[in-house]
Structures are given as C-alpha cells and as structure tokens.
Amino acid sequence: GAVETIAELRRRGLPVVFISNKPLEPASSYAEKLTRLGIPATADDVITSGKVLSAYLARAAPGARVFVIGEPPLLREMHAAGLQLCEEPARIEYVIAAFDRTFDYRKWNVAFQAIKFHGAHFVATNGDRTCPIEGGELPDCAGVIAALEATTGKTVELIAGKPSPMMIEWGVARLGVPAAACLVVGDRRETDMVMGRQAGARTALVLTGVTRRAQLAAAPAPPDYVLESVGDVLRLLEP
Known part of the structure; x- marks a missing residue:
C-alpha cells in the first residue's frame, strides 16, 4: 500500500x-492527515492549489484586493499571504474561483460585477469538473469557472492547479x-x-x-x- x-x-x-x-484546507492540515494515516509529512511536503495561487498573487500583486469564491480555509490562506479580502465590486482587483459548497447567487453576482464592469482579473485554484467523495462525486471548481465565463464573456486568466506547470514547479523546487x-x-x-x-x-x-x-x-x-x-x-x- x-x-x-x-x-x-x-x-x-x-x-x-x-x-x-483541493484548496479546502491548508497544507498543514493535509500533512496532519497523512501523518495520522501512517505517512509522516510536514506542511512543506504538501503542495495545494490554494497554496500555490496565494503565493503567486502575493508575488505578482502584493496586498491586492481579492474576492474569493471559496471556503473559509482558502480565505484564511489568502489573508495570510497578505492579500486583502474584499466584497465591493468596484474595488476588487482579483476574483478567485475555487471549490465552494456555499456558492450562491450573491457570490456569483459580486464576481460578475467585478469582472465585467470593473476590470477585475479572473483566476482560479483548479479546473476539476468534479471532486470525488466516498460513494460519488461533487461539482468542483470548473462549474464556478463556467458560470463566470458564460455570464461575463471573459475567460479565466490563470488556473493554478493541475495540470498547470505552476504545481510541479513548486514540487521540483521543494525536491x-x-x-x-x-x-x-x-x-x-x-x-x-x-x-x-x-x-x-x-x-x-x-x-x-x-x-x-x-x-x-x-x-x-x-x-x-x-x-x-x-x-x-x-x-x-x-x-
């Protein structure tokens, strides 16, 4: 095994x-899970799409105002990277699409307004269509991306997760x-x-x-x- x-x-x-x-938890949480399963790991051994995207944005646009369609751990990861969480469409500089089980019309509209009318950049953690769970699958980030692309007429500018080379670049740097x-x-x-x-x-x-x-x-x-x-x-x- x-x-x-x-x-x-x-x-x-x-x-x-x-x-x-998966951008659902920080690398440290995944490392703890691996360790509990018998595979000792540290946060540095784990590379997530959220970790890669937050680090990229922190370098490319330090302190940028971001609107995150995602769950609380990802918001905390972006905040920890020095990015400012923002929900005012006219002030948002980056819209970040991610897996979000609380995705609703309000979030969709904030992102739509920011991208279509205020020139916000449109990026995403990953492009997976579905997220496997025990006994089936859940809709993943591709659905959020598709909703925004269809309504704004804009194409997502960057996807950090696999198969993006950004992920393996982090991996080889670590190795x-x-x-x-x-x-x-x-x-x-x-x-x-x-x-x-x-x-x-x-x-x-x-x-x-x-x-x-x-x-x-x-x-x-x-x-x-x-x-x-x-x-x-x-x-x-x-x-």
Missing part, C-alpha cells in the same frame, strides 16, 4: 512531495531536482498525467482511482507507466 511504498522510497533516499488540487528526474504518480489522466508530461517528468498512472484501463486507448498522450497499485512504483526502481 501507499504507507509501505512511501516509507521504502524514503528509506532509499528518494524524496516525496504530495500535490493536491531540489529537475522535472526530468521526477516521477509523477497519480490517478487522473487529464490532470496528473498531463501536468507531468508537460513538465518533462515521467508519469505513472495508478488504476486504483478514477481512471480505468479502457479509457487509456483514447488518451492523446498516454502515461509512461500504467500501474495496478501505488505499490508497483517500487517495481519501476528495480534494475
């Missing part, structure tokens, strides 16, 4: 980072190695595998998640490896 695989990779001196499109020396392991062909391939990393698709082997025939850029389980990663390291 994953616990044994990660432990063995680390025993061999191979560093690991965890990349997630201290070039992308070509990395193996991206994931279960989503359209995000994990595309991100890895675009960055020049090797890719390994695990079939225990959302992608099935039958779907690979239609893949324009197939992964380098297809694995039945994450434990098979160790087999790739055999001479």
Whole structure:
C-alpha cells in the first residue's frame, strides 16, 4: 500500500512531495492527515492549489484586493499571504474561483460585477469538473469557472492547479531536482498525467482511482507507466 511504498522510497533516499488540487484546507492540515494515516509529512511536503495561487498573487500583486469564491480555509490562506479580502465590486482587483459548497447567487453576482464592469482579473485554484467523495462525486471548481465565463464573456486568466506547470514547479523546487528526474504518480489522466508530461517528468498512472484501463486507448498522450497499485512504483526502481 501507499504507507509501505512511501516509507521504502524514503528509506532509499528518494524524496516525496504530495500535490493536491483541493484548496479546502491548508497544507498543514493535509500533512496532519497523512501523518495520522501512517505517512509522516510536514506542511512543506504538501503542495495545494490554494497554496500555490496565494503565493503567486502575493508575488505578482502584493496586498491586492481579492474576492474569493471559496471556503473559509482558502480565505484564511489568502489573508495570510497578505492579500486583502474584499466584497465591493468596484474595488476588487482579483476574483478567485475555487471549490465552494456555499456558492450562491450573491457570490456569483459580486464576481460578475467585478469582472465585467470593473476590470477585475479572473483566476482560479483548479479546473476539476468534479471532486470525488466516498460513494460519488461533487461539482468542483470548473462549474464556478463556467458560470463566470458564460455570464461575463471573459475567460479565466490563470488556473493554478493541475495540470498547470505552476504545481510541479513548486514540487521540483521543494525536491531540489529537475522535472526530468521526477516521477509523477497519480490517478487522473487529464490532470496528473498531463501536468507531468508537460513538465518533462515521467508519469505513472495508478488504476486504483478514477481512471480505468479502457479509457487509456483514447488518451492523446498516454502515461509512461500504467500501474495496478501505488505499490508497483517500487517495481519501476528495480534494475
């Protein structure tokens, strides 16, 4: 399983980072969850779309006024990065679209007014259509993006999450190695595998998640490896 695989990779001196499109919690919370599951991790080992986007905006527009369509942890992450939370359309400089189970007409209209009539930039944490949960799926950020694009006539300017190269750039910086020396392991062909391939990393698709082997025939850029389980990663390291 994953616990044994990660432990063995680390025993061999191979560093690991965890990349997630979910902006629902800070990296520290995901690290705590991993640790509870038997995979010791720190916040620095976890890269989320919220973390990457907040850091990007803090560099590109320090102190910018932002309106976040997202849940409280993401708002706190933006505030911690020095960005100003704002709900006045005429003053908003960036509208940030994210997964939000409280998305409603009020939020939609504030974002719409800011983008269409006041020139606010339109960015997003991730472009996932759905978020997997136990027993099914929930609508994800792609729905929020689509609602704003359809009504404002504007196209989202930047999406921080996978398959954006921004995510893997953070990963390789944390690992201290070039992308070509990395193996991206994931279960989503359209995000994990595309991100890895675009960055020049090797890719390994695990079939225990959302992608099935039958779907690979239609893949324009197939992964380098297809694995039945994450434990098979160790087999790739055999001479």
